[in-house]
Amino acid sequence: GHDTTAAAINWVLYLLGHNPEAQKKVHRELDEVFGNTERPVTMDDLKNLRYLECVVKEALRIFPSVPMFARALKEDCCIEGYNVPKGTNVLVITYALHRDPEIFPDPEEFRPERFFPENSKGRHPYAYVPFSAGPRNCIGQRFAQMEEKTLLAVILRRFWVESCQKPEELGLSGELILRPNNGIWIKLKRRPNSGSK
Numbered sequence: 563g564h565d566t567t568a569a570a571i572n573w574v575l576y577l578l579g580h581n582p583e584a585q586k587k588v589h590r591e592l593d594e595v596f597g598n599t600e601r602p603v604t605m606d607d608l609k610n611l612r613y614l615e616c617v618v619k620e621a622l623r624i625f626p627s628v629p630m631f632a633r634a635l636k637e638d639c640c641i642e643g644y645n646v647p648k649g650t651n652v653l654v655i656t657y658a659l660h661r662d663p664e665i666f667p668d669p670e671e672f673r674p675e676r677f678f679p680e681n682s683k684g685r686h687p688y689a690y691v692p693f694s695a696g697p698r699n700c701i702g703q704r705f706a707q708m709e710e711k712t713l714l715a716v717i718l719r720r721f722w723v724e725s726c727q728k729p730e731e732l733g734l735s736g737e738l739i740l741r742p743n744n745g746i747w748i749k750l751k752r753r754p755n756s757g758s759k
């Protein structure tokens with residue numbers, strides 16, 4: 563639970579560090595919600611951080627912390643005209659699924675707007691499954707999203723992020739957790755009027 567969430571936060575910082583327009587929108591929302599205060603984040607604040615929530619979702623689309631999961635078929639089934647017999651081990655590769663251009667046009671582009679309610683309407687519920695789906699899906703997903711938003715709010719209330727690596731320098735490694743072999747390198751610049759902490 564902590565490793566997946568930490569990886570997800572890391573990916574958000576990387577993506578915002580490459581997408582200044584989206585980062586500006588996050589900062590604008592944080593400033594609206596928190597003003598110039600240093601008070602802790604509350605549950606109500608989390609509800610109001612709607613754009614940040616879309617950022618978190620879009621980052622999990624491009625870099626799902628769990629890039630694949632497996633199932634053993636309990637019964638014969640037919641997938642796209644192919645008969646797949648009972649007992650077969652099936653891999654769902656979330657990393658690839660989330661890059662279907664028919665569902666997510668220009669899939670490599672970071673566009674949090676994809677997750678605005680009006681743009682999510684009608685999307686197949688299994689087209690986006692960073693937390694898996696069905697009876698064995700992630701029990702921690704709501705908690706993970708709250709944790710991500712809280713930590714990101716704490717960092718981004720104080721800092722502007724710049725990413726120092728190109729995508730080809732990440733050294734993506736799809737082990738159980740999707741992580742960059744070379745770490746993520748960012749610069750933090752203190753924001754004006756962000757207090758002393």
Ligand code: HEM
Pocket residue numbers: 563564566567570626627628631632691692693694695697698699700701702703705706
């Ligand atoms: C961004 C963060 C997270 C991601 C991307 C994530 C992703 C996933 C995925 C894809 C699965 C299903 C694997 C499968 O279908 O075989 C899963 C299962 C699970 N997750 Fe998470 N997870 C996250 C955070 C957490 C947290 C914070 C907790 C606990 C507080 C947690 C607890 C669990 C547990 C217990 C299962 C197994 C559920 C079962 O098998 O019935 N996860 N997670």
